[in-house]
Amino acid sequence: xxxxxxxxxxxxxxxxxxxxxxxxxxxxxxxxxxxxxxxxxxxxxxxxxxxxxxxxxxxxxxxxxxxxxxxxxxxxxxxxxxxxxxxxxxxxxxxxxxxxxxxxxxx
Numbered sequence: 636x637x638x639x640x641x642x643x644x645x646x647x648x649x650x651x652x653x654x655x656x657x658x659x660x661x662x663x664x665x666x667x668x669x670x671x672x673x674x675x676x677x678x679x680x681x682x683x684x685x686x687x688x689x690x691x692x693x694x695x696x697x698x699x700x701x702x703x704x705x706x707x708x709x710x711x712x713x714x715x716x717x718x719x720x721x722x723x724x725x726x727x728x729x730x731x732x733x734x735x736x737x738x739x740x741x742x
Contacts, residue, residue, distance in 0.1 A: 653680035654708055655737060657730065661701040663687050665721055668701060672727035679705075679734055703730065707737055 649658070657679050659670050664687075673681050686692040686700065695704065698716070701723055705713040713733050715725035 649682055649684060651680035651682060651706070653678075654741075655734060656680040656682065656706045657703060657734070658682045658684060658706065659701050659703050660684050660686050660691060660695060660697045665700045668717065668722050670701060670703060670723050673703075675727060676731055676734060678738060705730070705733060705737065707741075712737060 651658075655678065657673065657676055659673050659682070661669055661683065663685050666685075669683065673683065684691055686697055691697065695702075700721060701717050703715040703723065703725065704711050715723065715730065717723050
């Protein structure tokens with residue numbers, strides 16, 4: 636299933652080839668705090684989006700970077716936000732456990 640998630644800004648879209656997609660929203664000035672393990676998650680599609688240009692921040696209510704959102708069939712299911720130091724406190728294990736839980740609920 637091809638999932639399409641779109642922002643309201645002209646032409647802003649991203650696609651995910653999986654029913655479950657984990658997206659990290661960050662800013663270019665904060666790329667040192669990218670979640671290093673994002674692409675190591677299993678059974679999901681993953682994307683990184685920089686919110687510097689366009690309306691990503693507004694469209695997805697991003698108040699701190701990085702923010703990780705799990706989308707299931709295009710709908711937000713879970714959100715993880717960075718701490719005051721702009722680093723992600725959620726661990727790979729925590730996010731993967733949530734993904735596994737979502738997969739089990741889909742059956």
